[in-house]
Amino acid sequence: MALDYSHDPSRDDKNLIVHTEKPFNAEPNPKDLISNFITPEKYFFCRSHGNIPNLDEASHKITIEGINITTPKRFTIQELKTRFEKKSIVMAMQCAGNRRDGLHKVKHTEGVIWGPGAVANGIYSGCRLKDVLESIGITEQMGHTATLHVAFQSVEKCEEDECYGSSIPLSKAVDEFGDVLLAYEMNGAPLTRDHGYPIRIVVPGYIGARSVKFLKSIRIQDKESSAYYQQHDYKILPENVGSIDDAENYWSITPAIGEYNVQSFVCDPPSGLVDVPILANAQPVKVQGYALSGGGRSIQRVDVSGDDGNTWVHAELQSQPIAERTSAYTWSWTLWTAHVHVKAGVRLVSRAVDSAGNIQQEFPVWNFRGVLNGAWRTVKPTSVIEEQ
Amino acid sequence: MALDYSHDPSRDDKNLIVHTEKPFNAEPNPKDLISNFITPEKYFFCRSHGNIPNLDEASHKITIEGINITTPKRFTIQELKTRFEKKSIVMAMQCAGNRRDGLHKVKHTEGVIWGPGAVANGIYSGCRLKDVLESIGITEQMGHTATLHVAFQSVEKCEEDECYGSSIPLSKAVDEFGDVLLAYEMNGAPLTRDHGYPIRIVVPGYIGARSVKFLKSIRIQDKESSAYYQQHDYKILPENVGSIDDAENYWSITPAIGEYNVQSFVCDPPSGLVDVPILANAQPVKVQGYALSGGGRSIQRVDVSGDDGNTWVHAELQSQPIAERTSAYTWSWTLWTAHVHVKAGVRLVSRAVDSAGNIQQEFPVWNFRGVLNGAWRTVKPTSVIEEQ
Numbered sequence: 001m002a003l004d005y006s007h008d009p010s011r012d013d014k015n016l017i018v019h020t021e022k023p024f025n026a027e028p029n030p031k032d033l034i035s036n037f038i039t040p041e042k043y044f045f046c047r048s049h050g051n052i053p054n055l056d057e058a059s060h061k062i063t064i065e066g067i068n069i070t071t072p073k074r075f076t077i078q079e080l081k082t083r084f085e086k087k088s089i090v091m092a093m094q095c096a097g098n099r100r101d102g103l104h105k106v107k108h109t110e111g112v113i114w115g116p117g118a119v120a121n122g123i124y125s126g127c128r129l130k131d132v133l134e135s136i137g138i139t140e141q142m143g144h145t146a147t148l149h150v151a152f153q154s155v156e157k158c159e160e161d162e163c164y165g166s167s168i169p170l171s172k173a174v175d176e177f178g179d180v181l182l183a184y185e186m187n188g189a190p191l192t193r194d195h196g197y198p199i200r201i202v203v204p205g206y207i208g209a210r211s212v213k214f215l216k217s218i219r220i221q222d223k224e225s226s227a228y229y230q231q232h233d234y235k236i237l238p239e240n241v242g243s244i245d246d247a248e249n250y251w252s253i254t255p256a257i258g259e260y261n262v263q264s265f266v267c268d269p270p271s272g273l274v275d276v277p278i279l280a281n282a283q284p285v286k287v288q289g290y291a292l293s294g295g296g297r298s299i300q301r302v303d304v305s306g307d308d309g310n311t312w313v314h315a316e317l318q319s320q321p322i323a324e325r326t327s328a329y330t331w332s333w334t335l336w337t338a339h340v341h342v343k344a345g346v347r348l349v350s351r352a353v354d355s356a357g358n359i360q361q362e363f364p365v366w367n368f369r370g371v372l373n374g375a376w377r378t379v380k381p382t383s384v385i386e387e388q
Numbered sequence: 389m390a391l392d393y394s395h396d397p398s399r400d401d402k403n404l405i406v407h408t409e410k411p412f413n414a415e416p417n418p419k420d421l422i423s424n425f426i427t428p429e430k431y432f433f434c435r436s437h438g439n440i441p442n443l444d445e446a447s448h449k450i451t452i453e454g455i456n457i458t459t460p461k462r463f464t465i466q467e468l469k470t471r472f473e474k475k476s477i478v479m480a481m482q483c484a485g486n487r488r489d490g491l492h493k494v495k496h497t498e499g500v501i502w503g504p505g506a507v508a509n510g511i512y513s514g515c516r517l518k519d520v521l522e523s524i525g526i527t528e529q530m531g532h533t534a535t536l537h538v539a540f541q542s543v544e545k546c547e548e549d550e551c552y553g554s555s556i557p558l559s560k561a562v563d564e565f566g567d568v569l570l571a572y573e574m575n576g577a578p579l580t581r582d583h584g585y586p587i588r589i590v591v592p593g594y595i596g597a598r599s600v601k602f603l604k605s606i607r608i609q610d611k612e613s614s615a616y617y618q619q620h621d622y623k624i625l626p627e628n629v630g631s632i633d634d635a636e637n638y639w640s641i642t643p644a645i646g647e648y649n650v651q652s653f654v655c656d657p658p659s660g661l662v663d664v665p666i667l668a669n670a671q672p673v674k675v676q677g678y679a680l681s682g683g684g685r686s687i688q689r690v691d692v693s694g695d696d697g698n699t700w701v702h703a704e705l706q707s708q709p710i711a712e713r714t715s716a717y718t719w720s721w722t723l724w725t726a727h728v729h730v731k732a733g734v735r736l737v738s739r740a741v742d743s744a745g746n747i748q749q750e751f752p753v754w755n756f757r758g759v760l761n762g763a764w765r766t767v768k769p770t771s772v773i774e775e776q
Contacts, residue, residue, distance in 0.1 A: 140564045146713050171716030176528045177559050236745055238689060238702060255688045259744035294744050295683060300643045301626060314626060325534050328559030353753075356647035356682050357624055357760035361749035365741075372745035 003157055005051045009193045015042045019112050023048035027117030030267035034288055034335055039120035046194045047095050050158040053214050057198035066220035073136050077198050080182055084127035089179050089204060090320050091331040092292045094119040096207040096234050096257055100370035102378045109370030116265040121333045124202045126183035130174050143171035151225040152201050152212035165227025166210050168203055177328040179204050204331035205295045206258050209234045230256050237368045247368060260294035261374040262360055264302055264352035272379040274342045284339040291336060293354035296329025301353040306342035309349055313338050349376040391545055393439045397581045403430045407500050411436035415505030418655035422678055422723055427508035434582045435483050438546040441602050445586035454608035461524050465586050468570055472515035477567050478708050479719040480680045482507040484595040484622050484645055488758035490766045497758030504653040509721045512590045514571035518562050531559035539613040540589050540600035553615025554598050556591055565716040567592050592719035593683045594646050597622045618644050625756045635756060648682035649762045650748055652690055652740035660767040662730045672727040679724055681742035684717025689741040694730035697737055701726050737764040
């Protein structure tokens with residue numbers, strides 16, 4: 001049965017490039033994306049797998065059940081708000097398919113052909129999943145059993161499955177420093193419908209696919225979620241897998257993605273090229289972009305090149321000040337600015353180094369689902385048609 | 389005053405390539421290194437910064453002091469063994485300088501010119517630092533203050549400083565899943581003198597430099613260790629820093645390394661080349677090596693190429709079985725085997741992908757101290773003289 005999108009919210013106040021209307025998938029233009037350290041909702045990418053449910057916060061309940069829980073527990077949003085401490089974190093939300101367009105240029109990929117805007121930096125507030133689980137007897141110690149997972153399901157009806165489902169290891173959920181939230185606010189206001197109203201999971205340091213919106217249920221179980229979005233999507237298939245048929249032999253033996261990789265992008269100039277001739281000895285051009293890494297790793301350096309990677313300058317970094325952090329790890333993105341000598345029509349690229357010394361490679365290693373593209377920007381050097 | 393190395397232990401039972409005798413720095417040959425999943429001590433690299441202290445377990449004490457500790461606490465080894473639960477973990481110990489030789493070929497680097505053998509996989513046993521800290525009132529909650537660190541000092545006199553010193557964030561030390569140990573055993577036997585007898589710190593997922601041997605003191609403080617090995621070494625200096633003088637301007641603004649990056653290496657054939665002509669349609673050659681990543685990330689795939697990176701096959705992985713793991717994260721290395729068609733004199737390379745999608749790049753990004761070289765193997769394609 002086709003999904004009914006007629007009750008989706010209005011998006012008149014958003015300023016996004018729309019990839020698909022039904023379901024609604026849209027991203028900002030690159031310059032808007034980096035115009036704020038905390039991304040306003042109008043520039044916040046939307047990733048949907050179905051129509052947007054129209055839920056009532058007052059009556060909505062979430063259920064928690066599974067291993068070590070004898071009878072399912074139910075919580076209203078009001079209970080979550082009043083019984084548990086509120087925590088806020090600044091966190092980059094990044095779709096695993098961010099910059100899929102770069103891999104799609106190499107060879108056909110399956111999925112929404114995102115440019116560099118399927119990432120944003122939000123302030124999420126809510127209660128810690130850890131605190132809620134502990135209140136019903138799920139302890140930190142249970143996280144040592146590496147085979148236990150926490151599965152989430154949404155109310156949302158989806159194109160590919162009955163509802164949206166995904167999971168994370170229990171260890172991440174109960175880690176004192178994991179900061180997994182049952183979030184009811186973004187940027188200081190109640191979640192909007194497009195971003196998961198009335199309640200969503202946010203999993204910092206992980207791909208956005210694990211931050212389930214319109215949350216309906218949580219289950220402690222001895223395997224990953226069996227949902228389509230855990231088992232048949234969001235995996236880095238090896239290069240030899242080039243079709244949906246090939247993929248069938250690889251889904252079950254390929255790990256699901258959790259943390260994401262090191263990433264950066266030149267957002268201004270948005271084309272990644274300067275298309276007017278620059279005189280010799282001209283002033284350097286101001287170049288700006290973003291950088292981030294998964295798993296709580298910070299960005300230690302961003303190098304920027306105006307001559308296709310032959311020479312590099314260091315960007316000035318705008319990171320979240322450590323004094324303002326409410327977490328032991330870095331969940332926020334970093335914005336950066338560099339002043340670079342450029343030539344007309346020559347590729348402008350950035351290369352981030354994260355705190356573990358991971359560094360972006362020049363050449364993408366293609367994968368069929370086009371996920372976790374962390375290579376340098378690919379741009380046709382003889383034109384101003386850019387990656388996106 | 390020159391250090392006295394005359395009381396260093398005998399190394400007659402080791403089978404290592406010696407880089408320097410005083411201090412003793414040595415690594416196994418690549419084929420020996422991967423001949424066991426758990427590395428026997430005779431093939432375990434030794435990294436020393438001074439002479440080896442000759443300590444008495446019965447009288448040795450460690451001191452813990454600093455923030456939130458009113459009077460310094462002292463523990464004998466016997467107390468650590470009896471008062472706290474014993475935990476064992478399988479953990480890759482990797483020097484940040486592993487494979488420095490690859491960067492040194494690009495341009496001069498400072499340090500011991502390690503080949504690919506400054507890594508090993510051991511079973512470490514001891515008590516959790518977290519448990520010991522909690523027994524004196526240092527809680528997990530204190531780890532949320534991102535500015536607190538745990539500094540370690542050794543008894544060892546060193547070439548560059550009064551003693552060996554280093555630090556880690558307090559959050560890592562008190563994390564339920566961090567598995568930082570006060571280790572007194574390696575591979576089921578008491579630590580040997582070369583490996584830190586009678587007690588050392590082991591910090592899984594971090595570079596070996598943080599796993600301080602011959603431990604004397606632990607201090608909770610509001611800044612990193614001020615020791616040479618935290619402040620003037622083990623940092624990824626930017627490419628433009630090419631001398632000790634240049635480095636002086638960068639040490640204080642460059643982060644100290646904690647977690648390491650994704651890594652793999654072809655250890656057999658050790659040259660990275662097959663130097664006899666292979667007939668067309670010949671059987672593929674068996675190629676073996678290791679792979680690992682920092683921060684608890686597992687290896688999800690190793691690709692191997694017999695034609696200098698044009699085509700790739702997937703290696704079969706030997707990872708620690710999840711049922712045998714005592715930790716939520718992956719601290720062990722992975723060994724791998726592939727069968728690859730090769731040509732005489734053409735580079736054999738491996739490329740690992742970790743669980744966060746980080747992937748080894750072809751070309752190294754040089755740094756003056758030659759740390760965290762995660763690029764593909766560099767080998768002169770016209771000779772059999774290999775990286776090491």
